[in-house]
Amino acid sequence: MRLIEIIYAILALGLLWWSFFSKKQNWKIIILLLSAMLFLITLQYKVEGFRWQMIPLYVVPIFLIFFLRVNVSKKWLKITMSISIFLFTVIAVSLPFIFPVFAFKEPTGKYAVGTTSYTFVDHDRLETYEKDPYSKRKLAIQIWYPVNKDEKGKFAPYISDIQPIAKGLKKALHLPSFLFQQLSLVKTHSMLNVHVSPEKSNYPVLIFSHGLTGFRNQNTFEVEELASHGYIIVGIDHTYDAAATIFTDGSSAEIRFKNLSGFDELDSHITLWEKDVSFVLNELEKLNKNDRKNLFINRMDLNQIGMFGHSYGGATAVQMLMKDDRIKAAVNMDGTLYGEKIEETGVEKPLMIFNGEKSIDYNEYKKTLNQADSQLDKPLSYYENNWKETTERRENALANGGISIEIPHTSHMSFTDFPLFSPFFANKGEDPRYVHEVINAFTLHFFDFHLKNKPFHLNQLKKAYSDIKVSE
Incomplete structure (x- = not known):
């Protein structure tokens, strides 16, 4: 309260x-x-x-x-x-x-945090979710970035327009939309449209991709922390696959998520997200040269770009790591590795994967199947094969020096802001604040090492968080 x-x-x-x-x-x-x-x-x-x-x-x-x-x-x-x-x-x-009006922890970096939003239209792609055959793919992005500590400005709300988001979460989570209304009252530590800190000429860039039915703000605990340590973070709403997308003109696109199932459909659909990310990267290059807001001209170091994402967004990050030379390192937060299959030799570039304890526990998976036995529309062998395929893909991805991190008492949504929405969204024994601290610590050190050439004190992190399982 x-x-x-x-x-x-x-x-x-x-x-x-x-x-x-x-x-x-x-x-x-x-x-x-x-x-x-x-x-x-x-x-x-x-x-x-x-x-x-x-x-x-x-x-x-x-x-x-x-x-x-x-x-x-x-x-x-x-x-x-x-x-x-x-x-x-x-x-x-x-x-x-x-159902609290929760508060995000104060970012720990040397910078304060700024934020702003843009809408981009990809005139080379049709919007397949819309009936209009001439409609083009439109994306909303939000950028968080470092600003001087003495900067003054208006703080951005967590969610600027709660109604579309609440309706989208209702569809995604099958919960009444009024349960999410208080999210409009949650405040952030990000100031609207203030200037990027002049302390450095430019800053490395991180792309964030949400999960299916998620939204670009869903990891505010993380993006604000990274921005405070000198990163420009670009969060993408994957239109119609997000709970809702709020565009800069005030219009919105509510979720029209297709009921995808099985590896074939999810492997195929992820190409849409890959094209979204590629397009945004192209737009960032333009923004770095000519920004109508006069915020980011020559301020983004586009030679040092990383990507991180949750769930399907995490899988997208891995695909972009493999396919786009602009992405130098990636972090996947509890995302099944959909998309182009990864060879047994692993990924050639730096990769770190966070795993929820419940997500990779076979006994937990079996328990879920047994509880849903009467509702399963496919033979049990189908789900057993899915588990085997998921495990094999993860092992392949980590084969070439990838880092795997398992956090106790966590499940799939632990890697988002959702456990802060209500204690009902947290697992038994889980401390969401601690989990977020762990995610931030490992993610920051990982990107600092690969994008800023700073030391990666992995052994120190292991000692500091001795309950975390880390595999290299």
Whole structure:
């Protein structure tokens, strides 16, 4: 809960209990406290913003006004009211904690962070998701970048337009869209449209690709940290495969994700994402020469580009590492390696793969299959072969000096912001803040080594995070 919410909750619930069970009611104090509550509601709405999780607490003054004169002298009524108010208190306090307006940790680098967005249209590609046969592929990107610590600016919201994103997450996660409304109140550490730090002439570039049904902001915990250490990060929304894409003109494209299944379909579809990344790389070259915002002219070191991604975006990062000479190193966060098959000799360029403990645990996979047994539309052997193929592809990718990292208590969504959305999205025993710290530490050292020629103190990281399984 946020500060004003906490103050209001203490006042509202305290008055609720006291007014019902105090032997003597002081109306002057009650009216004074009710007035204070109404003031706090107004202040909280203006300063912190309304959210549905606070509704039970918002209605306390109304409840008190109408029911303050209820006589609870009878024992049975007193017991009933006590139980009711206790249950109400539990629900009223729990909701804001279960679906919090969370805060991202302050980035640890020497720079503050700036952010801005662009919309690019690829006039050489048709948009296959749209019915219009002449529609061109349009992409939205968001850039995070280093700025001076003394820079002043307006901080960007986590999500600028929550409605399309909430609808997309509803389709992706099969949860009511209202559960995500509070994300519009989450603040970031990124300032809008401020100037890139002049401390260095240019900065290496990292491309970020979300997972299927994800969105470009889904790893804000990571992109802000990397930007604070001197990287320009470009997050791509893969239009219609993202939960929603918000373009710079305010329009949006909601998810139309095709129900892809099996390696053949997913191997084929990833070419769309590869073309997206290639196109964005081309546009960055133009932006580096002529930026209408006058932010990035000659500020991007396009000779030092890395890529990282989650899930399908992680698989895309590996494909781009193999196929595009501009990508010098890549990090895959728990992504099955769809796309062109990797030879047993491995990938020729630096690669690091994060694995969720549950994602590579065969017993966990079997348990999931057994739980979904009645809903499986294919023979069990099909899923067994999928597991074998997934394992083989991962082993091939790591064969030529790749680094594999397994983080305890993690599953697929642990490598995103999602566990911060609600404790329900975290695994038993998982500390999302710690997991994010580990991801940031290893990712930063990996890219620092390969793009900035800094030492890669892998053994020091192993000691610092002794519970993490690292294989080279």
